Amino acid sequence: MKRSRLPIGIFDSGVGGLTVLKALRNRLPRADILYFGDTAHVPYGSKSKEAVTRYALAISRFLIGRGVKFLVVACNTASALALPTLRRTLGVAVVGVIRPGVRAAVQATRSGRLAVIATEATVASHAYRREIRRSNPRLRAIETACPLFVPLVEEGWWSHPVTGMVARRYLRPVCRHGTDTLILGCTHYPFLRPALQRVMGPKVRLIDSAEETAREVSSRLRLSGLLPDAGRGRTEFFASDGPERFLALARKFLGKPIEEVTIRRVD
Ligand code: DGL
Numbered sequence: 001m002k003r004s005r006l007p008i009g010i011f012d013s014g015v016g017g018l019t020v021l022k023a024l025r026n027r028l029p030r031a032d033i034l035y036f037g038d039t040a041h042v043p044y045g046s047k048s049k050e051a052v053t054r055y056a057l058a059i060s061r062f063l064i065g066r067g068v069k070f071l072v073v074a075c076n077t078a079s080a081l082a083l084p085t086l087r088r089t090l091g092v093a094v095v096g097v098i099r100p101g102v103r104a105a106v107q108a109t110r111s112g113r114l115a116v117i118a119t120e121a122t123v124a125s126h127a128y129r130r131e132i133r134r135s136n137p138r139l140r141a142i143e144t145a146c147p148l149f150v151p152l153v154e155e156g157w158w159s160h161p162v163t164g165m166v167a168r169r170y171l172r173p174v175c176r177h178g179t180d181t182l183i184l185g186c187t188h189y190p191f192l193r194p195a196l197q198r199v200m201g202p203k204v205r206l207i208d209s210a211e212e213t214a215r216e217v218s219s220r221l222r223l224s225g226l227l228p229d230a231g232r233g234r235t236e237f238f239a240s241d242g243p244e245r246f247l248a249l250a251r252k253f254l255g256k257p258i259e260e261v262t263i264r265r266v267d
Helices: 018-027 050-064 074-087 097-107 118-124 127-135 151-152 161-170 172-176 189-200 211-225 243-254
Strands: 008-012 031-039 068-071 093-095 114-120 140-144 180-185 204-209 235-239
Touching: 008 018, 008 050, 018 031, 018 211, 018 243, 031 050, 050 074, 050 118, 068 074, 068 161, 068 211, 074 097, 074 114, 074 118, 074 127, 074 189, 093 127, 093 211, 097 127, 097 161, 097 180, 097 211, 114 118, 114 127, 118 127, 127 140, 127 235, 140 172, 151 189, 151 211, 161 172, 161 189, 172 189, 180 189, 204 211, 211 235
Parallel strands: 008 031, 008 068, 031 235, 068 093, 114 140, 114 180, 180 204
Antiparallel strands: none
């Protein structure tokens, strides 16, 4: 088979990475995509680096076994904790969500005061802060964990008053920092964009890593001549547990039903 026809692999701890899938599908209508949601181990945001790296390696090997030419780590926590190991260990190109999000934020900021909101594990790793400093050591960034956001989003409470209260509490240090650019460093947070924008005010730029990652992946594939030039791309879904919940949440996240999910345990 021509290399350009091989699928792109994309994975997340669960359904959150569907935000990246959606953005990627909009840009690459002809590409075949395999999506894996590790619903047996979600959430990654409260787990150790060792555990997340082990899961990420097992899923990557499964996807590579299915012939993927390119791997997208759609999960911020897995990108923060496991990306160097995946790059060292696997024989395919791997893109995570952190660098594309940071690149867009660094371009957007005027005051040089950035903030990142993410899971506890992503914040504890300081992967975002490192990447921001690498891009420009003069930028000042704070990182804040918002662990209640993931269950609120999965509950569908995107604009519920409770979510507004939680957001005001979590974003207090972010506002005090004088932030002009806020990175949504978790797959679920784009759904809270209106609520977060209300708290931060209209002048603060919110950066959606899903959109930025899709942009990066499509431009890299295009530059390497790895995009099919005809046909309609298929998407195949895998999850490691709970097909009913996966399908119900996928419908919520994608805004349309998906027909089928195949259950695969990978550890
Ligand atoms: N996908 C995770 C992330 O982007 C959020 C959910 C989890 O904790 O697994 O960090």
